[in-house]
Amino acid sequence: MEALKRVIRFQNYNLVKSLGTFWLVVLLLNIIASSFVAVRGMSAQIGPMVSDGSYTSFTGSNLLIIFIFFIIYGALMYHEDLAMALSCGVTRKDFYKGAIFSNIIVVLLLSSVQTTLLFIEKITARLLGYPLLTEFGMFNTSTDSYFLVAVILFVLFLALAAITNLIGILQFRWGYKFWIGFGVTLVIILNSAAAQPKDSSRVAILLNYLSNINLMLLTGLVVALMFFTLGYFFIRKTGLSK
């Protein structure tokens, strides 16, 4: 247990600083983008935002930035931290337990801050006078409660963290070869998907699925569990080559 505590402290050594910097940059982007709209009107849309043509959300665009954050976080966790931890006598099992714990902490922090920002934007949009996009497929900030949005984002980010965690492990283990394999697989999948005839019933199934919150949350949790478990099978047989 002592060893695990040391690993967790090690993995989260720079967490406050990196998350603080991340949110500072994201908030600045949100403020700058919404300030342009406030000063120049809706025609002066600059910076990251999501829009369906009529409605816009600046904080909604953070979801994409958070996605990028997770990819980097997952890669660094193994590229930097695992390499050092293995050099300093940490077991793979302790490292992985610590990594999952750290991922959950990060997911919790990101989902609660992002939910808060989405709800704050309801006020700022009213003050600045732009039509706010509240429908995000999985949730709607005008009809769903703060708690429900936070839970949905938590599960969504957790699934995302589990996937990027696995990507981080595979990248650590196989380096550039992994990205070649990843790219080739992606091209094959996209091509075969594009070759399929358009089927409107599939869209209907997807919309129906998105409207079923419980099913969506369950899927997210299963994906997270599946990817975290899969990650362990790869990491337990990983050596430190360089």
Add this chain to the structure above:
Amino acid sequence: MLSISNLNKSYGRTKVLTDINLDLTANKIYGLLGRNGAGKTTLLKLITSQLLRNSGEIRLDGEEVFENSRALERISLAKELPSSLKEKKAREIFALAGLLYKDWDEEYKDYLVREFNLNTKKKLSKLSTGNQTIVVLIMGLASRSGLTMFDEPTLGLDASVRYKFYNLLLEDYEKHPRTIIISTHLIDEVANLFEEVIILSDQQVALREDVNTLLEKSFYLSGREDLINPIIKEKRIIHRETFGATKIVGIYGYLTAEEKQYLKAQGVELSNIPLQKLFVYLTEGNKEGAI
């Protein structure tokens, strides 16, 4: 303390270590020697579980080390840091090492930083090769691990820093005894530190001997060939060279008091072979006497 049995490791089809068996006792300084590619670093990485073995056992005080935090937290390997850490500052690396090593001594680390005059505010990539090595040495020394291993600890260090390291190591070893394994190519410099040497050759432990014993049974005989030949015909010859009428022969094995007396009486010069030379002769493939 450390017990290795039937250890095997290969990279793909290339065998690196074959049936390694070693028993190391506590609170001794061992020298791990071997030519390039002999498998020294691989062996050290296997002991710390950084690499996965093909078969065999590595036990620390009876406990298997692989995926065992109780055992691994008592082992440290000071070697070149992973390239992924090159953009971290030295002080950041020390802070992280301090979190990971159970017995990390922060005060001692500060003392070593002062002794080596290391600028810890610099990123590892901005430090010279020698200073990068110093970071690694400080990590190894301040880890205070029961089993501390140094892999090529003098890489890029100038002579004065190398001797400072040897002195600090000995000074600390006297105050806080622990088992130390040093893998190096600068054998003569550290020969005085070693209590035992382990030589890896042809994927195996070719020799393991107390340093004093090793030096006591290796000699250069220098003199006329006809005077030397009667003595060396039963000995293991590891080196030969001729300068005109003078022949220099290196032998590995004990000389009796009578043999020494005979050589002295005949004017044949007798001297011990330095450890570095001995290592070279013993590990020279295809040459007579090589192991």
